[in-house]
Amino acid sequence: MAKYVYQLDANQTDVINTLEKINADNKRKEKSISDASLLPKIGMIYLDSVFDIESAIMDTQKRTWSELKVGPKFYIPLDSTQTLLEKFINTHIDLVILHVDLVSSTRLSMNLPLRRLVPIMQAFTQEMSLIVKEYGGYVFKYVGDAVLAFFFTEKDNLYLPCSNAVSCELSMVRIIEEGMNAILNENGYPELEIRVGIDVGESAVIQYGLVTNYHTKTERKDTNEK
16 A cells, blocks of 8 residues: 655744734735725715716816816826825735726827827826716826726625726716817817726735835736727
8 A cells, every 4th residue: 555755845933934924914904904994985885876977078078178278277186095005005905996098199199299289188187087086986196198096995895896997987988089079179189099997806005115006916807998
């Protein structure tokens, strides 16, 4: 009868240290979930039913016209986002990440003089940021022609934040098509197209120097819209 002998590559001390580390990581994760439960609950309400897209489109048209004719007056503070993320530094937390950027922005920058390109970019980031806020999300940062945002989740509750993120995406498409493009066309500017992606899952919040950033390590579920 064959006899098998199994030998661990790690000694008893290594095993105990590993188990203690796992236990500590689980406690930090539980704390981050607990902290998230103390955040504003607007993202845990189905917001598409209360968001008036028709009024939002009209407001977008007014603001876009003002951007083109008068100049920017909109300020987008990110201090509140920074303060929230500081609670989760060096921990993991489940987030819904939304990324929206302009299609063919390089072509726009090559074909338009700077004085005509600037108001388009300012109006785009302004309108996308306002929609994120309306759906309970937080703008994390701006990268080139892209707006990066996130939605907090609760333990075992991904449905509402995911629904709000998808509704936010669909509203972004209508805002671009019926809000911004209507005014851009009237004033001789090219129409805009956008690309939206959504990630869902556990994210690690890591602080680089004085700037808070994150890394998402979940399966990406993208939806592309024009």
